[in-house]
């Protein structure tokens with residue numbers, strides 16, 4: 001075999017980011033923007049043609065070592081804006097895991113890939129939940145730690161926390177993303193919430209409240225009730241703002257989208273990155289986001305998870 005091409009989707013979070021790190025419920029959908037990698041056996045380790053410095057790519061390094069440290073050359077191409085809360089790093093880890101496994105004749109089931117990619121992300125960031133890697137590996141929609149799910153996919157445990165990952169039916173609702181263009185790394189934002197939560201009892205209460213309303217959001221999703229889901233999303237944005245992970249640019253885009261939406265909130269780690277609006281007026285939301293300096297994406301969902309595109 002000369003080369004393996006694999007790809008994995010980005011995602012957005014409908015509700016529950018940050019609180020999910022503490023084992024609370026969350027819901028995420030895969031989107032039609034993918035990270036694609038081509039992995040070839042090689043004499044030395046290369047990334048995009050350059051001799052790769054593995055210490056600069058700790059998650060790739062983790063996957064590389066888990067797959068026998070066979071030297072490979074990796075080419076990467078992504079349609080997921082990085083540092084935008086849309087799961088670009090998780091999609092990279094998932095795609096690299098699949099491609100390296102294919103190169104080495106390893107198992108290609110999405111559970112093993114999701115777990116390996118989460119370990120890689122966790123070893124690089126030292127924190128976080130398996131939401132992004134699970135969403136990217138499974139595709140479609142997932143819920144974490146939501147009781148009574150329709151199809152249990154896998155359970156992941158780390159440092160005394162446990163996440164049950166389930167498939168959710170992708171709602172027939174339309175979502176528009178609005179990206180601020182401000183790149184924000186996930187690790188420091190997760191750390192900021194942890195410190196806040198450790199210092200302030202009420203910050204823990206906010207995290208609990210996000211968990212509670214996410215369960216209500218799941219019920220609204222199952223009932224196909226965009227009015228209720230949207231109002232819970234907007235409330236979630238307020239709670240995330242109190243936790244200190246929103247910013248003026250995100251608030252501006254959320255405010256602009258709200259008159260045309262059932263609800264809107266930041267999505268992913270925050271601090272910049274993107275917001276998401278639940279709306280049945282996607283073109284108007286996209287226009288208003290653009291007029292406020294954001295980059296709109298009318299995303300489509302029902303996106304397949306990780307896949308090996310080509311082996312030759």
Ligand code: MEV
Pocket residue numbers: 013016017018019020021085087127128129130131132186190267268269
């Ligand atoms: C990032 O997409 C979501 C966070 O909850 C971090 C995580 O779950 O790993 C902020």
